[in-house]
Amino acid sequence: MLDLRPVGYVIGLLVAVLGLTMFGPFVADVVAGNGQWATFLESGVVTVLTGGMMALASSNGVKEGLTLRQTFLMSAGVWLALPAFGTLPFLIGLPNMTLTDAFFESMSGLTTTGASILGGGTVHGPIDDLPEGILLWRGILQWIGGIGVIVFAMVFLPELKVGGMQVFRSEAFDTMGKILPRAAEIASSISVIYVALTLACALSYMATGMIPFDAIVHAMTTVSTGGFANTDASFGAYGAGAHYVSALFMILAALPFVRYVQLIGGQGLPLVRDAQVRGFLVVIAVCVIFVTMALFRLVHGVEEVAFREALFNVVSIMSGTGYASANYMTWGSFCVTLFFFIGLIGGCAGSTACSVKIFRYQILLVSIGAQIRKIYNPHGVFVPRYDGRPVSEDVLNSVMAFFVAFIISVGIVSVCLSLTGLDFITSVSGAATALANIGPGLGNEIGPAGNFGGLNPLAKWILSLSMWFGRLEMLVVMAVFTTRMWRD
Amino acid sequence: MLDLRPVGYVIGLLVAVLGLTMFGPFVADVVAGNGQWATFLESGVVTVLTGGMMALASSNGVKEGLTLRQTFLMSAGVWLALPAFGTLPFLIGLPNMTLTDAFFESMSGLTTTGASILGGGTVHGPIDDLPEGILLWRGILQWIGGIGVIVFAMVFLPELKVGGMQVFRSEAFDTMGKILPRAAEIASSISVIYVALTLACALSYMATGMIPFDAIVHAMTTVSTGGFANTDASFGAYGAGAHYVSALFMILAALPFVRYVQLIGGQGLPLVRDAQVRGFLVVIAVCVIFVTMALFRLVHGVEEVAFREALFNVVSIMSGTGYASANYMTWGSFCVTLFFFIGLIGGCAGSTACSVKIFRYQILLVSIGAQIRKIYNPHGVFVPRYDGRPVSEDVLNSVMAFFVAFIISVGIVSVCLSLTGLDFITSVSGAATALANIGPGLGNEIGPAGNFGGLNPLAKWILSLSMWFGRLEMLVVMAVFTTRMWRD
Ligand SMILES: [K+]
Ligand SMILES: [K+]
Numbered sequence A, B: 001m002l003d004l005r006p007v008g009y010v011i012g013l014l015v016a017v018l019g020l021t022m023f024g025p026f027v028a029d030v031v032a033g034n035g036q037w038a039t040f041l042e043s044g045v046v047t048v049l050t051g052g053m054m055a056l057a058s059s060n061g062v063k064e065g066l067t068l069r070q071t072f073l074m075s076a077g078v079w080l081a082l083p084a085f086g087t088l089p090f091l092i093g094l095p096n097m098t099l100t101d102a103f104f105e106s107m108s109g110l111t112t113t114g115a116s117i118l119g120g121g122t123v124h125g126p127i128d129d130l131p132e133g134i135l136l137w138r139g140i141l142q143w144i145g146g147i148g149v150i151v152f153a154m155v156f157l158p159e160l161k162v163g164g165m166q167v168f169r170s171e172a173f174d175t176m177g178k179i180l181p182r183a184a185e186i187a188s189s190i191s192v193i194y195v196a197l198t199l200a201c202a203l204s205y206m207a208t209g210m211i212p213f214d215a216i217v218h219a220m221t222t223v224s225t226g227g228f229a230n231t232d233a234s235f236g237a238y239g240a241g242a243h244y245v246s247a248l249f250m251i252l253a254a255l256p257f258v259r260y261v262q263l264i265g266g267q268g269l270p271l272v273r274d275a276q277v278r279g280f281l282v283v284i285a286v287c288v289i290f291v292t293m294a295l296f297r298l299v300h301g302v303e304e305v306a307f308r309e310a311l312f313n314v315v316s317i318m319s320g321t322g323y324a325s326a327n328y329m330t331w332g333s334f335c336v337t338l339f340f341f342i343g344l345i346g347g348c349a350g351s352t353a354c355s356v357k358i359f360r361y362q363i364l365l366v367s368i369g370a371q372i373r374k375i376y377n378p379h380g381v382f383v384p385r386y387d388g389r390p391v392s393e394d395v396l397n398s399v400m401a402f403f404v405a406f407i408i409s410v411g412i413v414s415v416c417l418s419l420t421g422l423d424f425i426t427s428v429s430g431a432a433t434a435l436a437n438i439g440p441g442l443g444n445e446i447g448p449a450g451n452f453g454g455l456n457p458l459a460k461w462i463l464s465l466s467m468w469f470g471r472l473e474m475l476v477v478m479a480v481f482t483t484r485m486w487r488d
Helices: A005-021 A023-032 A037-061 A068-093 A099-110 A132-160 A179-207 A212-223 A240-253 A257-264 A269-273 A275-300 A304-318 A333-343 A358-376 A393-419 A424-435 A457-471 A475-480 B005-021 B023-032 B037-061 B068-086 B088-093 B099-110 B132-160 B179-207 B212-223 B240-253 B257-264 B269-273 B275-300 B304-318 B333-343 B358-376 B393-419 B424-435 B457-471 B475-480
Strands: none
Touching: A005 A023, A005 A037, A005 A068, A005 A132, A023 A037, A023 A132, A037 A068, A037 A132, A068 A099, A068 A132, A068 A457, A068 A475, A068 B358, A099 A132, A099 A457, A132 A179, A132 A212, A132 A257, A132 A475, A179 A212, A179 A240, A179 A257, A212 A240, A240 A304, A257 A269, A269 A275, A275 A304, A275 A333, A275 A358, A304 A333, A333 A424, A333 B393, A333 B424, A358 A393, A358 B068, A358 B393, A358 B475, A393 A424, A393 A457, A393 A475, A393 B333, A393 B358, A393 B393, A424 A457, A424 B333, A424 B424, A475 B358, B005 B023, B005 B037, B005 B068, B005 B132, B023 B037, B023 B132, B037 B068, B037 B088, B037 B132, B068 B088, B068 B099, B068 B132, B068 B457, B068 B475, B088 B099, B088 B132, B099 B132, B099 B457, B132 B179, B132 B212, B132 B257, B132 B475, B179 B212, B179 B240, B179 B257, B212 B240, B240 B304, B257 B269, B269 B275, B275 B304, B275 B333, B275 B358, B304 B333, B333 B424, B358 B393, B393 B424, B393 B457, B393 B475, B424 B457
């Protein structure tokens, strides 16, 4: 029998921690004097108590570490349990909120997707008018999701040998001890950097004239590459300074955090030498040049604003943040098509960014290169090398499995969404944006100027589960649903 | 130095053969009495003479076989040289024909893509009004392309170890002799079956009431899964009988031809036991059921026509033929989205069908399954098995390379098309339909009710080269363009 108690213990503790963070929005509502503070008091008490009791009830089964199967179950379970409790403030605090919508918003927050069912045109009205507590809560969900993703990607995925992340196994954190202590160790190093980046981002936003509350919430959703904003206009509400600050921090948030740990330890070289970092920056540079030229021609004329909007939106999509500074659906089909495909590239592994990630493409491409070399020399041994080291068959197969699972998932989810009545562009871009945890889709409904509030409930559930599936890098969920998982 | 003479010899001979086939349309025009016969006389003479001289000039360099590099070059060269000469009848026979359009049509024919720049709304007027010779020529291009593809897939690709086709290497044709004699041997066995299927198809079409000329041309474009039709309405011009006949022969043309060779040899079992065949038929059955239900609800009510149109169009897309019996853009977004993605599946390897092909998905999926099993038992050895035999790393890597190259190509070609000004749906579906050699795209312009005639010239060239790139299974072209190809 699979012992579920250690899993329940960890999940219970994390739910309780989530509950504690609800007292932040409680304070925000008290300070703002908007009369909404009861929402977070109730949600917080319920969540802390439930999580605490769950942990307590499971505590007699806790051992030093988790087995592999327990680790899988815990990973998948945490990203269902936290979104479930994350719904409470939405359900209690906003009138006419359905469970479907609350779960969508909560899942979108914790997976750092940033797609929202809130906004103008919905029963809840513009995001601008929501109580401060709710806005802060959305920021907190993404901020927690962001740090969760980094720890998950750096500790669990390499151990689970999922998605080729084992290629990063021997880096920086080489201790091969029990999985939980190791998670704690990494989480604490990373947390320091994560908090520092968030503070720096918030202060920079304030320096550009953003009010402190918005600066804090946006800093939280920037460093988590989450993308929830406090206004319907997203970053269209802010000026040039905020755009450049945001672009900088979105890039920083999409780089491998382990490099920052090394940087603080005095080693700056690994950061600039990292193949992922170079690849990511090169792709961004090329895209920004092309989009800037397109905007010169089609939208703005030769002005700074063209470069700035190109930079901001390319970085926003590539890093999977999903802020928009303008409705890029009106920028002509080149920008729309480019944004769709660069969203499928994504940022660096070991960051808060999502999607397929640049290192997987790099590994797949060097593998294709090795094969072409082998064609001309069938008896030669051509081991694909990535970042100076040979890529094992194991890693290559994992990367390949991830890529195939991702593409096939986009196809299946698109068809399912179209079955619920969504049009082709909404279905395909919705599937991609949810599975890659980007945020906005394409088209007028779920594009940068729209929101997900008007979709039918079934489509919302499909998208919520897709975000979960994507954030867990597909294979984790597939592993949980195999019979082998549950068999002795 | 790479000796180009054997390559030139083979290409020259094949060009001469192509020239000989131009006397078919010459006869058709003479019989029809439309005054157009000079077109094919001129084209035929020029092509035969040029091809013959090319072969003659290269004949002093001919040896027993081709080296690997020569084989790559020949494969890529044939599929450029034949389309180049295939343009002559269009250029000579149709007024206002540009080289761009002629090359597009010719490439689309020989790659069995079936996208057309002809049709209502273009300067050339409806396809229905074109001279008989031109219509027959379009059929011949596809028919030659079809047999060419089978031989290419059965003889050359396994030897070139491209796209995982080596998995079919040890089947049926086990002789490992020189590549050219083997090609001739396979080509002759396959040709008998190909001709027999074409005749059976033509007779069946006639039995449904189609006039002999249309029956013959459509038989040629059916068994080659090419999809050129003699009317703007495609198979919308015909009745239920023709639809069922066509669906049957499109399925037969998308099954592995080697199984027919075995069937004639008295072995029927390999056909019904083939994992590809089963997978292909199951996917078709499932899709037909869903599309039929969608048509029941949205278009037709519970009538036979709903099943028939579902069957015909699903088979047409899955097999990569590209006939349409109706404008399925009006069937609701589920059908549109489904058709987009099943087009990316395709038929069986070793048939005239194109796209990624069902066996590659099967191999990729069993490989993912093996990896998930390995997660729970890291020291176990789980060799993915396909069709009862273990899949080697070599094959798996080739299949993976194909899939990745295909998906990345769709992305790059889509972005390039959008740069020329095409909208998102036209760009993405145009890229997919060209690379997968299907034929129609999505949307009003290049969808089943439209044609490619209105696209800008740059887009047409991008699409023409994409058809070439896709038909050569990407990796062949990539191999030709590596420096190693040209280095001593
Ligand atoms: K996001
Ligand atoms: K076709």
